[in-house]
Amino acid sequence: MQPKPWPKVPELTAQMARAVAARGPYPLAMRVRDELGELFADAEFAEAFETKGRRGWSPGQLALVTVLQFAENLTDRAAAHRVRYGMDLKYALGLELDDPGFDASVLSEFRTRLVEHGMEEKLIDLLLTTLKERGLVKAGGRQRTDSTRVLAAVRDLNRLELAGETLRAALEALACAAPDWLTQAMPVREWAERYGPRIHSWHPPVSTSKREEMALVYGRDGFALLEAVHAPDGPAWLRELPAVQVLRTIWVQNYHRAATEAGTEVKRRESNDLPPGRLRLASPYDTDARYGLKQGSWWTGYKIHISESCDETDDQDSPTSQATIPGADGPLPRLITGIATTDATVTDAEMTEPVHHMLAARDLLPAEHFLDSGYASAELIVGMKKTFGVTLVTPVLMNSSPQARAGAGFDRTAFTIDWDKRQATCPRGATSTWWSPATLRGTKAIVIKFDKETCRPCPVRGQCTRSKTGGRTLSLQPRELQEVLDSARLQQSDEQWRARYGTRAGVEGTIHQAVAVTGMRRARYLGLQKTHLEHVFSAVALNLIRLDAWWNGHPLDRSRVSHLARLDLSLAA
Numbered sequence: 001m002q003p004k005p006w007p008k009v010p011e012l013t014a015q016m017a018r019a020v021a022a023r024g025p026y027p028l029a030m031r032v033r034d035e036l037g038e039l040f041a042d043a044e045f046a047e048a049f050e051t052k053g054r055r056g057w058s059p060g061q062l063a064l065v066t067v068l069q070f071a072e073n074l075t076d077r078a079a080a081h082r083v084r085y086g087m088d089l090k091y092a093l094g095l096e097l098d099d100p101g102f103d104a105s106v107l108s109e110f111r112t113r114l115v116e117h118g119m120e121e122k123l124i125d126l127l128l129t130t131l132k133e134r135g136l137v138k139a140g141g142r143q144r145t146d147s148t149r150v151l152a153a154v155r156d157l158n159r160l161e162l163a164g165e166t167l168r169a170a171l172e173a174l175a176c177a178a179p180d181w182l183t184q185a186m187p188v189r190e191w192a193e194r195y196g197p198r199i200h201s202w203h204p205p206v207s208t209s210k211r212e213e214m215a216l217v218y219g220r221d222g223f224a225l226l227e228a229v230h231a232p233d234g235p236a237w238l239r240e241l242p243a244v245q246v247l248r249t250i251w252v253q254n255y256h257r258a259a260t261e262a263g264t265e266v267k268r269r270e271s272n273d274l275p276p277g278r279l280r281l282a283s284p285y286d287t288d289a290r291y292g293l294k295q296g297s298w299w300t301g302y303k304i305h306i307s308e309s310c311d312e313t314d315d316q317d318s319p320t321s322q323a324t325i326p327g328a329d330g331p332l333p334r335l336i337t338g339i340a341t342t343d344a345t346v347t348d349a350e351m352t353e354p355v356h357h358m359l360a361a362r363d364l365l366p367a368e369h370f371l372d373s374g375y376a377s378a379e380l381i382v383g384m385k386k387t388f389g390v391t392l393v394t395p396v397l398m399n400s401s402p403q404a405r406a407g408a409g410f411d412r413t414a415f416t417i418d419w420d421k422r423q424a425t426c427p428r429g430a431t432s433t434w435w436s437p438a439t440l441r442g443t444k445a446i447v448i449k450f451d452k453e454t455c456r457p458c459p460v461r462g463q464c465t466r467s468k469t470g471g472r473t474l475s476l477q478p479r480e481l482q483e484v485l486d487s488a489r490l491q492q493s494d495e496q497w498r499a500r501y502g503t504r505a506g507v508e509g510t511i512h513q514a515v516a517v518t519g520m521r522r523a524r525y526l527g528l529q530k531t532h533l534e535h536v537f538s539a540v541a542l543n544l545i546r547l548d549a550w551w552n553g554h555p556l557d558r559s560r561v562s563h564l565a566r567l568d569l570s571l572a573a
Helices: 011-021 028-036 042-048 059-071 076-085 087-093 105-116 122-133 159-177 179-185 188-195 208-229 236-240 242-254 348-361 378-388 402-406 479-491 495-518 528-551 563-572
Strands: 142-151 255-260 263-268 290-294 297-309 336-343 368-370 391-393 416-418 423-425 434-440 443-449 473-476
Touching: 011 028, 011 087, 028 059, 028 087, 028 528, 042 059, 042 105, 042 122, 059 076, 059 087, 059 105, 059 122, 059 495, 059 528, 076 087, 076 105, 105 528, 122 336, 122 528, 142 336, 142 348, 142 495, 159 179, 159 188, 159 208, 159 242, 188 208, 208 242, 208 255, 208 263, 236 242, 242 255, 297 348, 297 495, 297 528, 336 348, 336 528, 348 378, 368 495, 378 391, 378 479, 391 495, 495 528
Parallel strands: 142 368, 368 391
Antiparallel strands: 142 297, 255 263, 290 297, 297 336, 416 423, 434 443, 443 473
Protein backbone atom coordinates (compact mmCIF):
# COMPACT_ATOMS: atom_id res chain seq x y z
CA MET A 1 0.00 0.00 0.00
CA GLN A 2 1.38 3.36 -1.02
CA PRO A 3 -0.34 6.17 0.93
CA LYS A 4 -1.70 8.92 -1.29
CA PRO A 5 -4.45 11.54 -1.12
CA TRP A 6 -7.98 10.55 -1.99
CA PRO A 7 -8.96 11.32 -5.58
CA LYS A 8 -11.10 14.34 -6.27
CA VAL A 9 -14.71 13.64 -7.10
CA PRO A 10 -14.91 13.14 -10.91
CA GLU A 11 -17.04 15.78 -12.58
CA LEU A 12 -19.46 13.29 -14.14
CA THR A 13 -19.84 11.42 -10.85
CA ALA A 14 -20.57 14.70 -9.06
CA GLN A 15 -23.18 15.71 -11.64
CA MET A 16 -24.98 12.38 -11.54
CA ALA A 17 -24.87 12.09 -7.74
CA ARG A 18 -26.20 15.62 -7.19
CA ALA A 19 -28.93 15.08 -9.77
CA VAL A 20 -30.09 11.96 -7.93
CA ALA A 21 -29.77 13.63 -4.51
CA ALA A 22 -31.86 16.61 -5.61
CA ARG A 23 -35.03 14.52 -5.35
CA GLY A 24 -34.73 13.81 -1.64
CA PRO A 25 -32.66 14.38 1.51
CA TYR A 26 -29.00 15.00 0.81
CA PRO A 27 -27.24 11.62 1.35
CA LEU A 28 -25.07 11.15 4.44
CA ALA A 29 -22.10 9.87 2.44
CA MET A 30 -22.07 12.95 0.21
CA ARG A 31 -22.48 15.30 3.17
CA VAL A 32 -19.49 13.70 4.91
CA ARG A 33 -17.32 14.15 1.82
CA ASP A 34 -18.41 17.78 1.41
CA GLU A 35 -17.94 18.74 5.06
CA LEU A 36 -15.02 16.59 6.22
CA GLY A 37 -13.20 15.79 2.99
CA GLU A 38 -10.51 13.13 3.40
CA LEU A 39 -11.60 12.05 6.87
CA PHE A 40 -9.40 8.94 7.12
CA ALA A 41 -6.02 9.45 5.47
CA ASP A 42 -4.20 6.39 4.11
CA ALA A 43 -1.02 7.31 5.98
CA GLU A 44 -2.78 6.70 9.31
CA PHE A 45 -3.11 3.00 8.44
CA ALA A 46 0.30 2.49 6.82
CA GLU A 47 1.70 0.23 9.57
CA ALA A 48 -1.09 -2.31 9.01
CA PHE A 49 -0.35 -2.80 5.31
CA GLU A 50 2.63 -4.00 3.28
CA THR A 51 4.47 -1.55 1.05
CA LYS A 52 5.25 -4.19 -1.58
CA GLY A 53 3.03 -6.41 -3.67
CA ARG A 54 -0.12 -5.85 -5.65
CA ARG A 55 -1.75 -2.51 -5.02
CA GLY A 56 -4.87 -2.83 -2.90
CA TRP A 57 -7.76 -0.62 -2.02
CA SER A 58 -7.16 2.57 -0.04
CA PRO A 59 -7.48 1.73 3.70
CA GLY A 60 -8.84 5.20 4.37
CA GLN A 61 -11.61 4.65 1.84
CA LEU A 62 -12.31 1.19 3.27
CA ALA A 63 -12.62 2.80 6.69
CA LEU A 64 -15.24 5.23 5.39
CA VAL A 65 -17.11 2.44 3.61
CA THR A 66 -17.16 0.41 6.83
CA VAL A 67 -18.50 3.32 8.87
CA LEU A 68 -21.24 4.02 6.32
CA GLN A 69 -21.97 0.29 6.28
CA PHE A 70 -22.73 0.48 10.01
CA ALA A 71 -24.74 3.67 9.54
CA GLU A 72 -27.10 1.63 7.35
CA ASN A 73 -26.62 -1.66 9.25
CA LEU A 74 -25.51 -3.51 6.10
CA THR A 75 -23.75 -6.82 5.65
CA ASP A 76 -20.34 -6.91 3.95
CA ARG A 77 -21.91 -8.12 0.73
CA ALA A 78 -24.54 -5.36 0.79
CA ALA A 79 -21.89 -2.72 1.53
CA ALA A 80 -19.76 -3.87 -1.41
CA HIS A 81 -22.89 -3.77 -3.58
CA ARG A 82 -23.57 -0.16 -2.47
CA VAL A 83 -20.03 0.85 -3.45
CA ARG A 84 -20.55 -0.74 -6.85
CA TYR A 85 -23.95 0.80 -7.60
CA GLY A 86 -24.54 3.67 -5.14
CA MET A 87 -24.03 7.16 -6.53
CA ASP A 88 -23.59 8.64 -3.07
CA LEU A 89 -20.75 6.26 -2.17
CA LYS A 90 -19.01 6.78 -5.51
CA TYR A 91 -19.18 10.52 -4.77
CA ALA A 92 -17.87 10.08 -1.21
CA LEU A 93 -14.95 7.91 -2.39
CA GLY A 94 -14.17 9.91 -5.53
CA LEU A 95 -14.81 6.98 -7.90
CA GLU A 96 -15.64 6.99 -11.58
CA LEU A 97 -19.12 5.83 -12.53
CA ASP A 98 -17.76 2.63 -14.08
CA ASP A 99 -15.54 1.71 -11.11
CA PRO A 100 -16.22 -1.99 -10.32
CA GLY A 101 -15.65 -1.62 -6.57
CA PHE A 102 -14.24 -4.54 -4.59
CA ASP A 103 -15.13 -8.00 -3.36
CA ALA A 104 -16.98 -8.22 -0.05
CA SER A 105 -14.12 -10.22 1.52
CA VAL A 106 -11.93 -7.10 1.39
CA LEU A 107 -13.90 -5.60 4.29
CA SER A 108 -13.25 -8.66 6.47
CA GLU A 109 -9.54 -8.55 5.65
CA PHE A 110 -9.47 -4.84 6.51
CA ARG A 111 -11.02 -5.44 9.94
CA THR A 112 -8.60 -8.28 10.63
CA ARG A 113 -5.62 -6.05 9.87
CA LEU A 114 -6.90 -3.35 12.20
CA VAL A 115 -7.25 -5.85 15.05
CA GLU A 116 -3.88 -7.50 14.42
CA HIS A 117 -2.12 -4.13 14.60
CA GLY A 118 -4.02 -2.80 17.62
CA MET A 119 -5.79 -0.08 15.64
CA GLU A 120 -9.33 -0.65 16.92
CA GLU A 121 -9.56 2.96 18.19
CA LYS A 122 -8.02 4.57 15.11
CA LEU A 123 -11.23 5.65 13.39
CA ILE A 124 -12.84 7.34 16.38
CA ASP A 125 -9.52 8.99 17.27
CA LEU A 126 -9.22 10.46 13.77
CA LEU A 127 -12.82 11.70 13.77
CA LEU A 128 -12.57 13.26 17.23
CA THR A 129 -9.28 14.95 16.31
CA THR A 130 -10.96 16.53 13.28
CA LEU A 131 -13.96 17.61 15.35
CA LYS A 132 -11.73 19.08 18.08
CA GLU A 133 -9.98 21.21 15.46
CA ARG A 134 -13.40 22.53 14.42
CA GLY A 135 -14.50 23.14 18.00
CA LEU A 136 -17.33 20.61 17.89
CA VAL A 137 -15.98 18.60 20.82
CA LYS A 138 -13.79 19.92 23.59
CA ALA A 139 -12.58 19.29 27.10
CA GLY A 140 -14.56 20.66 30.01
CA GLY A 141 -18.29 20.99 29.95
CA ARG A 142 -20.44 17.98 30.67
CA GLN A 143 -20.52 14.39 29.52
CA ARG A 144 -22.57 11.33 30.44
CA THR A 145 -21.82 7.62 30.37
CA ASP A 146 -23.88 4.47 30.61
CA SER A 147 -23.53 0.80 29.75
CA THR A 148 -25.66 -1.88 28.16
CA ARG A 149 -25.40 -5.58 27.42
CA VAL A 150 -24.16 -6.99 24.13
CA LEU A 151 -25.06 -10.52 23.08
CA ALA A 152 -22.18 -12.54 21.66
CA ALA A 153 -22.44 -13.92 18.13
CA VAL A 154 -22.92 -17.42 19.53
CA ARG A 155 -25.75 -19.46 21.00
CA ASP A 156 -26.56 -19.44 24.70
CA LEU A 157 -25.48 -22.86 25.96
CA ASN A 158 -26.36 -24.62 29.18
CA ARG A 159 -23.71 -26.85 30.78
CA LEU A 160 -24.88 -29.97 28.95
CA GLU A 161 -24.89 -28.23 25.57
CA LEU A 162 -21.55 -26.57 26.31
CA ALA A 163 -19.86 -29.92 26.96
CA GLY A 164 -21.31 -31.61 23.88
CA GLU A 165 -20.73 -28.68 21.53
CA THR A 166 -17.15 -28.19 22.76
CA LEU A 167 -16.30 -31.83 22.10
CA ARG A 168 -18.03 -31.62 18.72
CA ALA A 169 -15.98 -28.52 17.80
CA ALA A 170 -12.73 -30.28 18.71
CA LEU A 171 -13.68 -33.34 16.64
CA GLU A 172 -14.54 -31.12 13.67
CA ALA A 173 -11.14 -29.44 13.88
CA LEU A 174 -9.31 -32.76 14.15
CA ALA A 175 -11.33 -34.25 11.28
CA CYS A 176 -10.11 -31.41 9.07
CA ALA A 177 -6.52 -31.22 10.36
CA ALA A 178 -5.69 -34.91 10.89
CA PRO A 179 -8.38 -37.23 9.46
CA ASP A 180 -6.08 -40.27 9.29
CA TRP A 181 -4.98 -39.91 12.91
CA LEU A 182 -8.57 -39.43 14.10
CA THR A 183 -9.72 -42.55 12.23
CA GLN A 184 -7.11 -44.68 13.98
CA ALA A 185 -7.38 -43.11 17.44
CA MET A 186 -11.14 -42.74 17.95
CA PRO A 187 -14.34 -44.72 17.16
CA VAL A 188 -15.34 -42.42 14.31
CA ARG A 189 -18.51 -44.25 13.28
CA GLU A 190 -19.97 -44.30 16.79
CA TRP A 191 -18.97 -40.72 17.53
CA ALA A 192 -20.27 -39.46 14.18
CA GLU A 193 -23.77 -40.45 15.27
CA ARG A 194 -23.34 -38.75 18.64
CA TYR A 195 -21.41 -35.63 17.66
CA GLY A 196 -22.17 -35.20 13.97
CA PRO A 197 -25.31 -33.04 14.38
CA ARG A 198 -25.22 -29.78 16.31
CA ILE A 199 -25.77 -30.26 20.03
CA HIS A 200 -28.96 -28.62 21.28
CA SER A 201 -31.65 -29.01 23.94
CA TRP A 202 -34.69 -29.21 21.68
CA HIS A 203 -35.11 -32.89 22.48
CA PRO A 204 -33.18 -33.47 25.72
CA PRO A 205 -33.52 -36.60 27.82
CA VAL A 206 -36.69 -36.36 29.85
CA SER A 207 -35.36 -37.40 33.26
CA THR A 208 -32.66 -35.72 35.28
CA SER A 209 -30.78 -39.00 35.65
CA LYS A 210 -30.59 -39.45 31.88
CA ARG A 211 -29.33 -35.90 31.41
CA GLU A 212 -26.68 -36.52 34.05
CA GLU A 213 -25.68 -39.74 32.29
CA MET A 214 -25.40 -37.91 28.97
CA ALA A 215 -23.17 -35.29 30.60
CA LEU A 216 -20.93 -38.06 31.95
CA VAL A 217 -20.78 -39.69 28.50
CA TYR A 218 -19.59 -36.37 27.09
CA GLY A 219 -17.06 -36.13 29.92
CA ARG A 220 -15.63 -39.63 29.39
CA ASP A 221 -15.40 -39.11 25.62
CA GLY A 222 -13.69 -35.77 26.10
CA PHE A 223 -11.07 -37.19 28.44
CA ALA A 224 -10.48 -40.07 26.03
CA LEU A 225 -9.87 -37.62 23.20
CA LEU A 226 -7.54 -35.47 25.30
CA GLU A 227 -5.53 -38.52 26.37
CA ALA A 228 -5.15 -39.59 22.74
CA VAL A 229 -4.08 -36.12 21.63
CA HIS A 230 -1.53 -35.84 24.43
CA ALA A 231 -0.19 -39.38 24.02
CA PRO A 232 3.63 -39.53 23.69
CA ASP A 233 3.42 -41.20 20.28
CA GLY A 234 0.83 -38.74 18.93
CA PRO A 235 1.61 -35.69 16.76
CA ALA A 236 2.61 -32.88 19.11
CA TRP A 237 1.03 -30.21 16.94
CA LEU A 238 -2.46 -31.60 17.48
CA ARG A 239 -2.55 -30.39 21.06
CA GLU A 240 -1.81 -26.87 19.80
CA LEU A 241 -5.03 -26.66 17.81
CA PRO A 242 -7.21 -23.89 19.31
CA ALA A 243 -10.28 -26.16 19.47
CA VAL A 244 -8.30 -28.79 21.41
CA GLN A 245 -6.99 -26.19 23.84
CA VAL A 246 -10.53 -24.91 24.40
CA LEU A 247 -11.68 -28.50 25.00
CA ARG A 248 -9.01 -28.97 27.65
CA THR A 249 -9.91 -25.70 29.40
CA ILE A 250 -13.65 -26.38 29.47
CA TRP A 251 -13.07 -29.95 30.70
CA VAL A 252 -10.87 -28.71 33.54
CA GLN A 253 -13.57 -26.19 34.47
CA ASN A 254 -16.53 -28.60 34.29
CA TYR A 255 -15.22 -32.12 35.04
CA HIS A 256 -12.80 -33.91 37.29
CA ARG A 257 -11.64 -37.50 37.68
CA ALA A 258 -11.67 -39.35 40.98
CA ALA A 259 -9.99 -42.63 41.88
CA THR A 260 -12.46 -45.30 43.04
CA GLU A 261 -12.29 -49.04 43.70
CA ALA A 262 -13.55 -49.65 40.17
CA GLY A 263 -10.89 -47.37 38.71
CA THR A 264 -10.93 -43.76 37.57
CA GLU A 265 -14.40 -42.22 37.52
CA VAL A 266 -15.41 -39.06 35.64
CA LYS A 267 -17.61 -36.64 37.58
CA ARG A 268 -19.17 -33.27 36.82
CA ARG A 269 -18.18 -30.41 39.06
CA GLU A 270 -20.90 -29.14 41.36
CA SER A 271 -21.96 -25.51 41.06
CA ASN A 272 -19.91 -24.51 44.11
CA ASP A 273 -16.82 -26.11 42.55
CA LEU A 274 -16.99 -24.18 39.27
CA PRO A 275 -14.47 -21.39 38.58
CA PRO A 276 -15.53 -17.73 38.95
CA GLY A 277 -17.69 -16.34 36.16
CA ARG A 278 -14.85 -14.11 34.93
CA LEU A 279 -12.74 -17.19 34.13
CA ARG A 280 -15.44 -19.63 33.02
CA LEU A 281 -15.80 -20.11 29.26
CA ALA A 282 -19.34 -19.81 27.92
CA SER A 283 -18.81 -21.01 24.34
CA PRO A 284 -16.22 -23.05 22.43
CA TYR A 285 -16.42 -20.60 19.54
CA ASP A 286 -16.02 -17.29 21.38
CA THR A 287 -13.62 -17.73 24.27
CA ASP A 288 -13.90 -14.06 25.33
CA ALA A 289 -17.67 -14.16 25.90
CA ARG A 290 -18.86 -14.58 29.49
CA TYR A 291 -22.11 -15.08 31.35
CA GLY A 292 -23.48 -11.76 32.57
CA LEU A 293 -26.24 -10.60 34.92
CA LYS A 294 -27.60 -7.05 35.13
CA GLN A 295 -30.94 -5.91 36.52
CA GLY A 296 -32.29 -9.45 36.48
CA SER A 297 -31.31 -10.17 32.85
CA TRP A 298 -28.92 -13.00 32.01
CA TRP A 299 -26.95 -13.04 28.77
CA THR A 300 -23.80 -14.44 27.18
CA GLY A 301 -21.42 -11.88 25.75
CA TYR A 302 -20.11 -8.43 26.58
CA LYS A 303 -20.88 -4.97 27.93
CA ILE A 304 -20.37 -1.66 26.18
CA HIS A 305 -19.83 1.72 27.88
CA ILE A 306 -20.77 4.80 25.85
CA SER A 307 -19.67 8.34 26.76
CA GLU A 308 -21.12 11.38 25.00
CA SER A 309 -21.03 15.15 25.31
CA CYS A 310 -24.14 16.84 26.74
CA ASP A 311 -23.39 20.50 27.41
CA GLU A 312 -27.00 21.59 26.93
CA THR A 313 -29.51 21.42 29.76
CA ASP A 314 -32.73 19.46 29.85
CA ASP A 315 -34.89 22.44 28.90
CA GLN A 316 -32.88 22.61 25.67
CA ASP A 317 -33.77 19.09 24.64
CA SER A 318 -36.60 20.21 22.40
CA PRO A 319 -35.81 20.85 18.72
CA THR A 320 -36.87 24.48 18.91
CA SER A 321 -34.15 25.28 21.44
CA GLN A 322 -31.29 23.87 19.35
CA ALA A 323 -28.96 25.86 17.12
CA THR A 324 -30.27 25.65 13.59
CA ILE A 325 -27.27 27.21 11.90
CA PRO A 326 -23.98 25.26 12.02
CA GLY A 327 -21.32 27.33 13.69
CA ALA A 328 -23.81 29.61 15.40
CA ASP A 329 -23.56 30.47 19.08
CA GLY A 330 -25.77 27.60 20.20
CA PRO A 331 -25.51 24.12 21.63
CA LEU A 332 -23.00 21.83 20.02
CA PRO A 333 -24.12 18.45 18.68
CA ARG A 334 -24.11 15.62 21.19
CA LEU A 335 -21.28 13.38 20.05
CA ILE A 336 -19.87 10.12 21.34
CA THR A 337 -16.45 10.74 22.87
CA GLY A 338 -15.54 7.26 24.05
CA ILE A 339 -16.37 3.59 23.67
CA ALA A 340 -15.22 0.82 26.01
CA THR A 341 -16.04 -2.88 25.58
CA THR A 342 -15.59 -5.50 28.29
CA ASP A 343 -16.73 -9.02 28.94
CA ALA A 344 -20.09 -9.37 30.66
CA THR A 345 -18.66 -9.90 34.16
CA VAL A 346 -16.93 -6.51 34.50
CA THR A 347 -18.94 -4.18 36.73
CA ASP A 348 -19.64 -0.54 35.93
CA ALA A 349 -17.63 0.62 38.95
CA GLU A 350 -14.55 -1.17 37.61
CA MET A 351 -14.80 0.91 34.43
CA THR A 352 -15.12 4.36 36.01
CA GLU A 353 -11.37 4.97 36.11
CA PRO A 354 -10.58 3.36 32.70
CA VAL A 355 -13.27 5.51 31.06
CA HIS A 356 -11.65 8.65 32.45
CA HIS A 357 -8.20 7.49 31.35
CA MET A 358 -9.63 7.00 27.85
CA LEU A 359 -11.10 10.52 27.80
CA ALA A 360 -7.90 11.99 29.23
CA ALA A 361 -5.84 10.36 26.46
CA ARG A 362 -8.01 12.23 23.93
CA ASP A 363 -7.88 15.48 25.94
CA LEU A 364 -11.67 15.34 26.27
CA LEU A 365 -12.13 15.12 30.03
CA PRO A 366 -15.35 16.82 31.15
CA ALA A 367 -15.69 19.13 34.10
CA GLU A 368 -18.81 17.24 35.18
CA HIS A 369 -19.53 13.60 34.41
CA PHE A 370 -23.09 12.31 34.80
CA LEU A 371 -23.24 8.62 35.76
CA ASP A 372 -25.69 6.22 37.34
CA SER A 373 -25.09 4.73 40.77
CA GLY A 374 -23.40 1.62 39.35
CA TYR A 375 -20.32 3.69 38.50
CA ALA A 376 -20.08 5.49 41.82
CA SER A 377 -18.59 5.03 45.25
CA ALA A 378 -17.08 7.44 47.72
CA GLU A 379 -13.58 6.29 46.73
CA LEU A 380 -14.28 6.90 43.05
CA ILE A 381 -15.88 10.32 43.61
CA VAL A 382 -12.81 11.45 45.54
CA GLY A 383 -10.34 9.67 43.26
CA MET A 384 -11.72 11.08 39.99
CA LYS A 385 -11.66 14.59 41.43
CA LYS A 386 -8.06 14.27 42.62
CA THR A 387 -6.67 12.43 39.60
CA PHE A 388 -8.59 14.01 36.72
CA GLY A 389 -10.27 17.09 38.18
CA VAL A 390 -13.67 15.68 37.19
CA THR A 391 -16.77 16.05 39.34
CA LEU A 392 -18.93 12.94 39.27
CA VAL A 393 -22.62 13.83 39.29
CA THR A 394 -24.15 10.58 40.42
CA PRO A 395 -26.41 9.17 43.10
CA VAL A 396 -24.75 7.04 45.73
CA LEU A 397 -26.20 4.12 47.62
CA MET A 398 -28.28 5.21 50.57
CA ASN A 399 -27.62 4.19 54.16
CA SER A 400 -28.50 0.50 54.46
CA SER A 401 -28.79 0.28 58.24
CA PRO A 402 -32.05 -1.20 59.62
CA GLN A 403 -33.03 2.22 61.01
CA ALA A 404 -32.49 3.97 57.66
CA ARG A 405 -34.33 1.27 55.72
CA ALA A 406 -37.30 1.43 58.08
CA GLY A 407 -37.35 5.22 58.11
CA ALA A 408 -37.70 5.13 61.89
CA GLY A 409 -35.28 5.32 64.76
CA PHE A 410 -31.78 6.74 64.83
CA ASP A 411 -29.67 6.03 61.77
CA ARG A 412 -26.05 7.13 61.40
CA THR A 413 -26.94 10.72 60.51
CA ALA A 414 -28.54 11.16 63.94
CA PHE A 415 -25.09 10.83 65.56
CA THR A 416 -22.58 13.67 65.78
CA ILE A 417 -19.07 12.65 64.74
CA ASP A 418 -16.06 14.50 66.17
CA TRP A 419 -13.27 13.34 63.87
CA ASP A 420 -10.56 15.23 65.75
CA LYS A 421 -11.47 13.74 69.12
CA ARG A 422 -12.27 10.35 67.52
CA GLN A 423 -15.59 10.24 69.27
CA ALA A 424 -19.30 9.99 68.40
CA THR A 425 -22.23 11.45 70.33
CA CYS A 426 -25.68 9.85 70.20
CA PRO A 427 -28.99 11.79 70.05
CA ARG A 428 -29.36 11.38 73.83
CA GLY A 429 -25.94 12.92 74.48
CA ALA A 430 -23.99 9.75 75.31
CA THR A 431 -20.47 9.48 73.87
CA SER A 432 -18.75 6.47 72.35
CA THR A 433 -16.10 4.55 74.25
CA TRP A 434 -14.37 2.72 71.40
CA TRP A 435 -13.01 3.98 68.04
CA SER A 436 -10.86 1.68 65.93
CA PRO A 437 -9.77 1.37 62.28
CA ALA A 438 -10.88 -1.89 60.68
CA THR A 439 -11.28 -3.67 57.36
CA LEU A 440 -14.83 -4.66 56.40
CA ARG A 441 -15.27 -6.81 53.27
CA GLY A 442 -11.89 -5.67 52.02
CA THR A 443 -12.59 -1.95 52.53
CA LYS A 444 -11.01 0.36 55.09
CA ALA A 445 -13.49 1.44 57.75
CA ILE A 446 -13.81 2.88 61.23
CA VAL A 447 -15.82 1.01 63.86
CA ILE A 448 -17.34 3.01 66.72
CA LYS A 449 -18.93 1.39 69.76
CA PHE A 450 -20.99 2.69 72.67
CA ASP A 451 -20.70 1.09 76.07
CA LYS A 452 -23.42 -1.48 76.75
CA GLU A 453 -23.86 -0.14 80.28
CA THR A 454 -24.78 3.22 78.76
CA CYS A 455 -27.14 1.81 76.13
CA ARG A 456 -28.91 -0.82 78.25
CA PRO A 457 -31.02 1.55 80.42
CA CYS A 458 -31.65 4.05 77.57
CA PRO A 459 -35.43 4.66 77.15
CA VAL A 460 -35.12 4.87 73.33
CA ARG A 461 -32.90 1.81 72.99
CA GLY A 462 -35.45 0.09 70.71
CA GLN A 463 -35.12 2.93 68.19
CA CYS A 464 -31.34 2.71 68.19
CA THR A 465 -30.16 -0.90 68.18
CA ARG A 466 -31.54 -4.41 67.78
CA SER A 467 -28.86 -5.90 70.04
CA LYS A 468 -30.34 -7.30 73.25
CA THR A 469 -27.13 -7.19 75.28
CA GLY A 470 -24.56 -4.94 73.57
CA GLY A 471 -24.40 -1.23 72.85
CA ARG A 472 -24.84 0.63 69.55
CA THR A 473 -22.16 0.13 66.90
CA LEU A 474 -21.45 2.46 63.95
CA SER A 475 -19.35 1.71 60.87
CA LEU A 476 -17.87 4.67 58.99
CA GLN A 477 -15.56 5.10 56.06
CA PRO A 478 -12.37 7.15 56.48
CA ARG A 479 -13.09 10.82 57.12
CA GLU A 480 -12.65 12.22 53.61
CA LEU A 481 -14.74 9.47 52.04
CA GLN A 482 -17.46 9.61 54.70
CA GLU A 483 -17.85 13.37 54.37
CA VAL A 484 -18.15 13.07 50.59
CA LEU A 485 -20.68 10.27 51.00
CA ASP A 486 -22.77 12.25 53.49
CA SER A 487 -22.72 15.31 51.25
CA ALA A 488 -23.75 13.28 48.19
CA ARG A 489 -26.63 11.63 50.07
CA LEU A 490 -27.84 15.02 51.24
CA GLN A 491 -27.65 16.49 47.73
CA GLN A 492 -29.51 13.72 45.99
CA SER A 493 -32.55 14.24 48.19
CA ASP A 494 -32.87 17.79 46.82
CA GLU A 495 -35.38 18.36 43.99
CA GLN A 496 -33.08 20.79 42.16
CA TRP A 497 -30.28 18.23 42.15
CA ARG A 498 -32.63 15.58 40.81
CA ALA A 499 -33.78 17.87 38.01
CA ARG A 500 -30.16 18.60 37.12
CA TYR A 501 -29.25 14.92 37.26
CA GLY A 502 -32.01 14.25 34.71
CA THR A 503 -29.42 15.14 32.07
CA ARG A 504 -27.94 11.66 32.49
CA ALA A 505 -31.07 10.00 31.11
CA GLY A 506 -30.26 11.24 27.61
CA VAL A 507 -27.48 8.67 27.19
CA GLU A 508 -30.12 5.95 27.28
CA GLY A 509 -31.53 7.45 24.09
CA THR A 510 -28.06 7.17 22.57
CA ILE A 511 -27.94 3.50 23.50
CA HIS A 512 -31.36 3.01 21.92
CA GLN A 513 -30.18 4.75 18.75
CA ALA A 514 -27.06 2.59 18.62
CA VAL A 515 -29.14 -0.56 18.98
CA ALA A 516 -31.82 0.51 16.49
CA VAL A 517 -29.52 1.96 13.82
CA THR A 518 -26.35 -0.13 13.96
CA GLY A 519 -27.61 -3.34 15.60
CA MET A 520 -25.25 -2.96 18.54
CA ARG A 521 -27.24 -5.28 20.81
CA ARG A 522 -25.89 -8.41 19.08
CA ALA A 523 -22.23 -8.72 18.13
CA ARG A 524 -21.43 -9.43 14.50
CA TYR A 525 -18.01 -10.91 15.12
CA LEU A 526 -16.30 -13.32 17.52
CA GLY A 527 -13.90 -12.20 20.24
CA LEU A 528 -13.54 -9.13 22.43
CA GLN A 529 -11.20 -7.25 20.10
CA LYS A 530 -13.39 -7.55 17.02
CA THR A 531 -16.50 -6.81 19.04
CA HIS A 532 -14.85 -3.63 20.32
CA LEU A 533 -13.86 -2.74 16.76
CA GLU A 534 -17.50 -3.17 15.76
CA HIS A 535 -18.54 -0.81 18.57
CA VAL A 536 -16.04 1.80 17.41
CA PHE A 537 -17.47 1.61 13.88
CA SER A 538 -20.96 2.03 15.34
CA ALA A 539 -19.90 5.05 17.41
CA VAL A 540 -18.29 6.78 14.43
CA ALA A 541 -21.38 6.04 12.33
CA LEU A 542 -23.67 7.57 14.98
CA ASN A 543 -21.45 10.64 15.21
CA LEU A 544 -21.65 11.15 11.45
CA ILE A 545 -25.44 10.75 11.54
CA ARG A 546 -25.67 13.35 14.31
CA LEU A 547 -23.30 15.70 12.53
CA ASP A 548 -25.40 15.38 9.39
CA ALA A 549 -28.49 16.36 11.37
CA TRP A 550 -26.63 19.30 12.95
CA TRP A 551 -25.33 20.51 9.58
CA ASN A 552 -28.93 20.44 8.35
CA GLY A 553 -30.19 22.42 11.34
CA HIS A 554 -32.03 19.51 12.99
CA PRO A 555 -29.75 18.20 15.74
CA LEU A 556 -32.69 16.58 17.53
CA ASP A 557 -35.86 15.32 15.94
CA ARG A 558 -39.11 15.97 17.72
CA SER A 559 -40.40 13.41 20.16
CA ARG A 560 -43.19 11.13 19.07
CA VAL A 561 -46.58 12.39 20.21
CA SER A 562 -49.78 10.38 19.88
CA HIS A 563 -52.79 11.80 18.05
CA LEU A 564 -54.76 11.76 21.32
CA ALA A 565 -52.06 13.80 23.07
CA ARG A 566 -52.03 16.32 20.21
CA LEU A 567 -55.80 16.66 20.44
CA ASP A 568 -55.53 17.26 24.18
CA LEU A 569 -52.89 19.97 23.62
CA SER A 570 -55.03 21.69 21.00
CA LEU A 571 -58.02 21.75 23.36
CA ALA A 572 -55.86 23.12 26.17
CA ALA A 573 -54.64 25.91 23.90
